[in-house]
Amino acid sequence: xxxINVKIxxxxxxxxxxxxxxxxxxxxxxxxxxxxYLKDINAIGACRICVVEVKGARSLVASCVYPVNEGMEIFTxxxxxxxxxxxxLELILSAHERKCLSxxxxxxxxxxxxxxxxxxxxxxxxxxxxxxxELDLSAAHMVxxxxxxxxxxxxxxxCSHNQGVGxxxxxxxxxxxxxxxxxxxxxxxxxCISCGQCIAVCPVGALTExxxxxxxxxxxxxxxxxxxxxxxxAVRAALGEEFGYPIxxxxxxxxxxxxxxxxxxxVFDTNFAADLTxxxxxxxxxxxxxxxxxxPMITSCSxxxxxxxxxxxxxxxxxxxxxxxxxxxxGAAAKTYYAEKLGLDSKKMVVVAVMPCTAxxxxxxxxxxxxxGVPDVDISITTRELARLIKRLGINFANLPDEKFDEPFGxxxxxxxxxxxxxxxxxAALRTAVKMITGNxxxxxxxxxxxxxxxxxxxxxxxxxxxxxxxxASGTANAARLLKKVQSGEADYTFIEIMGCPGxxxxxxxxxxxxxxxxxxxxxxxxRAKALYDQDASSEIRLSHENPAIKAIYDEYFEKPGSHKAxxxxxxxxxxxxL
Amino acid sequence: MGSTxxxxxxxxxxxxxxxxxxxxxxxxxxxxxxxxxxxQAQDIYGYLPIEVQKIIAAKTGYPLEKIYGIVTFYSQxxxxxxxxxxxxxCLGTACYVKGAGEISDKVKERLGIKNGQCTPDGKFSLExxxxxxxxxxxxxxxxNDEVYGKLTVDSIDGILAKYKD
Ligand code: SF4
Ligand code: SF4
Ligand code: SF4
Ligand code: FES
Numbered sequence: 001x002x003x004i005n006v007k008i009x010x011x012x013x014x015x016x017x018x019x020x021x022x023x024x025x026x027x028x029x030x031x032x033x034x035x036x037y038l039k040d041i042n043a044i045g046a047c048r049i050c051v052v053e054v055k056g057a058r059s060l061v062a063s064c065v066y067p068v069n070e071g072m073e074i075f076t077x078x079x080x081x082x083x084x085x086x087x088x089l090e091l092i093l094s095a096h097e098r099k100c101l102s103x104x105x106x107x108x109x110x111x112x113x114x115x116x117x118x119x120x121x122x123x124x125x126x127x128x129x130x131x132x133x134e135l136d137l138s139a140a141h142m143v144x145x146x147x148x149x150x151x152x153x154x155x156x157x158x159c160s161h162n163q164g165v166g167x168x169x170x171x172x173x174x175x176x177x178x179x180x181x182x183x184x185x186x187x188x189x190x191x192c193i194s195c196g197q198c199i200a201v202c203p204v205g206a207l208t209e210x211x212x213x214x215x216x217x218x219x220x221x222x223x224x225x226x227x228x229x230x231x232x233x234a235v236r237a238a239l240g241e242e243f244g245y246p247i248x249x250x251x252x253x254x255x256x257x258x259x260x261x262x263x264x265x266x267v268f269d270t271n272f273a274a275d276l277t278x279x280x281x282x283x284x285x286x287x288x289x290x291x292x293x294x295x296p297m298i299t300s301c302s303x304x305x306x307x308x309x310x311x312x313x314x315x316x317x318x319x320x321x322x323x324x325x326x327x328x329x330x331g332a333a334a335k336t337y338y339a340e341k342l343g344l345d346s347k348k349m350v351v352v353a354v355m356p357c358t359a360x361x362x363x364x365x366x367x368x369x370x371x372x373g374v375p376d377v378d379i380s381i382t383t384r385e386l387a388r389l390i391k392r393l394g395i396n397f398a399n400l401p402d403e404k405f406d407e408p409f410g411x412x413x414x415x416x417x418x419x420x421x422x423x424x425x426x427x428a429a430l431r432t433a434v435k436m437i438t439g440n441x442x443x444x445x446x447x448x449x450x451x452x453x454x455x456x457x458x459x460x461x462x463x464x465x466x467x468x469x470x471x472x473a474s475g476t477a478n479a480a481r482l483l484k485k486v487q488s489g490e491a492d493y494t495f496i497e498i499m500g501c502p503g504x505x506x507x508x509x510x511x512x513x514x515x516x517x518x519x520x521x522x523x524x525x526x527x528r529a530k531a532l533y534d535q536d537a538s539s540e541i542r543l544s545h546e547n548p549a550i551k552a553i554y555d556e557y558f559e560k561p562g563s564h565k566a567x568x569x570x571x572x573x574x575x576x577x578x579l
Numbered sequence: 580m581g582s583t584x585x586x587x588x589x590x591x592x593x594x595x596x597x598x599x600x601x602x603x604x605x606x607x608x609x610x611x612x613x614x615x616x617x618x619q620a621q622d623i624y625g626y627l628p629i630e631v632q633k634i635i636a637a638k639t640g641y642p643l644e645k646i647y648g649i650v651t652f653y654s655q656x657x658x659x660x661x662x663x664x665x666x667x668x669c670l671g672t673a674c675y676v677k678g679a680g681e682i683s684d685k686v687k688e689r690l691g692i693k694n695g696q697c698t699p700d701g702k703f704s705l706e707x708x709x710x711x712x713x714x715x716x717x718x719x720x721x722x723n724d725e726v727y728g729k730l731t732v733d734s735i736d737g738i739l740a741k742y743k744d
Contacts, residue, residue, distance in 0.1 A: 182632070
């Protein structure tokens with residue numbers, strides 16, 4: 001790579017050609033503040049909080065989009081620069097509803113942190129009249145509060161470019177500019193897929209999930225209810241971030257201990273249901289391949305992806321696996337099999353799910369997700385909401401012992417844990433499909449071609465007599481690219497895995513928000529995914545079909561994968577929504 | 580803020596739709612195709628209601644919100660049809676100091692519409708405007724080509740009553 005020599009605050013430094021001033025400064029150990037810029041998502045140079053002086057330039061330049069060139073002299077810390085940033089920030093603050101004490105982002109707000117870091121003295125200096133915006137409560141999964149929006153447009157960019165949805169954007173102009181949907185419709189009336197990527201990138205409290213923590217506490221306080229909880233694989237790889245652990249720390253044991261202290265009667269692992277999903281899904285795949293069913297078959301674990309398919313590719317809903325998502329399978333199995341085992345009326349059981357995802361809040365209200373005549377899952381909270389609960393109840397997370405999940409839904413495999421990363425479901429399914437098709441386990445069960453964070457991955461495998469062509473996509477804009485190839489006949493895959501969020505659930509819309517100053521220089525998806533792959537590698541059992549609890553549930557209840565009973569309880573149907 | 584979908588029923592004809600589709604066909608491969616398409620669509624229909632914007636979205640592949648964002652950014656585009664009688668209340672400086680704000684509020688109250696909107700019967704539409712060069716008569720308003728000057732809040736009912744049909 002060509003290197004370029006620049007001077008930053010008088011220091012000589014060499015950086016790769018094509019770097020921005022922001023990146024060069026980071027290499028030199030200086031973090032320039034940013035607001036609108038977010039790597040790989042938004043580079044519009046609009047907010048001008050990141051300005052620096054460049055020798056010879058007529059005015060201050062926006063470092064986030066300004067490329068370096070040979071011999072450039074950059075000054076990041078002159079009084080002129082600092083004054084300009086502070087004034088920019090004070091202007092933003094004057095149009096911002098500053099209610100930090102009751103703001104859900106008070107602990108993670110990039111604006112509040114900047115005001116502190118840049119030494120703002122009077123946050124109300126430029127205060128004037130502001131528009132009073134109504135909250136948008138129309139969507140099942142989130143709340144939009146334009147009074148706190150700073151118009152950075154990260155949400156707009158992620159929704160349109162990375163997710164290929166584009167239901168939010170800037171409307172009107174000047175003082176009246178605001179983020180909303182076409183014709184000011186509520187988000188819930190649009191083709192929003194509930195992925196929550198907009199929430200994950202919002203630097204402030206303008207976009208938040210609908211908080212269901214009180215519902216959890218009220219259910220637990222209700223003596224008539226039997227409240228159990230399940231946690232998705234990706235939650236344990238990120239929850240620690242809310243308590244000061246480095247990104248990528250697996251806090252499974254402490255998470256289980258915390259859930260017990262919150263008061264759940266059973267603390268279970270969605271991973272168990274992931275293994276169940278693999279049994280059903282691999283069976284369905286083999287079925288479709290041998291009986292000429294609809295191919296390619298596409299995974300159905302990600303409710304954001306499902307809603308995207310229903311809106312944008314309604315002709316392909318037959319390609320979706322009919323398997324419920326692991327979260328829903330868990331609830332369905334809990335309210336049938338487990339309730340019977342306990343001798344409990346399923347109406348008294350409350351299933352809470354802790355998910356890295358906001359679309360799960362939408363999914364629990366779908367039709368055909370109520371195996372026992374009541375919703376399979378009652379309450380779905382995000383990783384962030386779980387952290388909020390732990391803090392509110394005064395649970396000293398760092399000092400908790402490592403505890404184990406309860407049985408029977410606590411036993412799971414390495415195949416299940418990797419569901420949380422893009423490619424993981426594919427790999428887990430391949431491990432079991434090979435066994436189902438050939439009667440033997442694969443010689444090497446690490447299908448590394450489908451790992452990693454690239455948006456689209458392809459591989460082909462010889463399984464027995466069969467050529468199995470697979471593809472993996474994450475982020476729905478990538479999914480659209482892939483499906484267009486399928487529709488045009490350019491590609492003929494057997495099996496496709498799609499996750500709604502870029503990188504899969506580790507980067508779900510319900511995960512702890514990392515600020516731009518981290519995301520611009522580190523790939524949180526890779527670091528969190530590593531925690532899951534490490535757990536897989538060190539698991540005693542790494543194949544779903546070898547999970548003893550799975551064998552038991554089929555022996556005692558479902559007979560065999562794909563049985564009539566399994567179909568009634570563990571499978572679902574889809575809607576052709578269109579736009 | 581409530582939806583901005585026009586309350587006037589859409590009355591586009593199949594000829595208009597054919598014209599629109601042709602315009603889209605001619606422009607859609609250009610990168611900056613939305614501006615020319617929207618301008619011509621506005622010429623065809625007189626305004627850009629959701630029905631028209633949805634056709635443009637479906638045929639160009641751009642999200643509806645992107646189109647709506649452009650339409651609300653430029654004041655040349657309108658989300659509402661013009662009424663049979665177009666009312667413009669001048670809010671230029673001279674009129675404003677003489678109470679044009681109250682005049683404008685009174686008209687809005689009488690017609691039950693906001694600036695830029697049209698009454699559900701299609702009769703009146705309202706557009707605040709800047710100086711129309713009749714400052715000597717301030718405050719003034721225009722209804723189609725007719726100028727009314729030295730307005731008072733109490734004179735509004737009588738003026739509107741002239742436009743019964
Ligand atoms: S968004 Fe940030 S600055 Fe605004 S009220 Fe919330 S914590 Fe405070
Ligand atoms: S939840 Fe996803 S689809 Fe909906 S507005 Fe946010 S980014 Fe767009
Ligand atoms: S809602 Fe959040 S992400 Fe979107 S523009 Fe406003 S502040 Fe930025
Ligand atoms: S202009 Fe650089 S971060 Fe906004």
